[in-house]
Amino acid sequence: MSISVRTARRDDVPALVRLRLANAEPHIQLDPASYRVPDAEVVRRHFEELLSAESETATVVLVAEVTGAVVGMLELVPLPVPPDHQILVPRRVADVHTVVLEGHxxxxxxxxxxxxxxxxxxxxxxxxxxxxxxxxxEPAVRFYSSAGFGPRGTVLSKDQRAHLDE
Structure with missing residues (x-):
């Protein structure tokens, strides 16, 4: 099986929408309080804007094809460099979001x-x-760990929804 990876184009938008929506259901099963199925039209507009010729976003969208069909995508989303007033060493970092269709x-x-x-x-x-x-x-942890990702610090969160309802 031959896998080719390339930068996404505007004509990939329907496949990107399909991937985003297909990724929602397994996440909802993991944690329905945190995940949802986004509106397909909103997702379409997001990717069309991101991939438009006028877009100045630094986000990179990659697609993986098998026998000419898009079966996966990855968004590389650069994060802001810590400003000079913070104690973090300024360096460029990015989030990655990977989706591969279930059958692949x-x-x-x-x-x-x-x-x-x-x-x-x-x-x-x-x-x-x-x-x-x-x-x-666990599948996501195994996948990213096998790609060389490892723990980095601790991210703590606090649910504020109860305060929002007051």
Whole structure:
């Protein structure tokens, strides 16, 4: 099986929408309080804007194809460099968000996307990639760990919804 990875184009938008929506259901099963199925039209507009010729966003969207069909995507989303007044050493970092269609997991599609994202990040001077996994998701932890990602600090959160209802 041959996997090819390339930068997404505007004509990939329907496939990107399909991938985003397909990714929602397994996440909802993991944590229905945190995840939802986004509106397909809003997702379409997001990707059309992101991939428009006028877009100045630094986000990179990669797609993986198998026999000409898009079966995976990865978004490389640069984060702001810490400002001079903070104690963090200024360096360019980015989040990665990877989606592979269910029938193509375990075939190397995700690994090919991450490898391409690492090259794209290096070309942009990005030194660190983050893969946020916000709910117990052992398959995602295994996947990113196998790609060389490891723990970095601790992210703590506090649900403020009760205060919002007051």
């Amino acid at each position: 997991r375990g075939e190397g599609v995700g690994s090919a996307l991450v490898a391409a994202a690492e090259r794209a990040a290096a070309e942009r001077g990005i030194s660190t990639l983050f893969a946020g996994i916000f709910t117990p998701n």
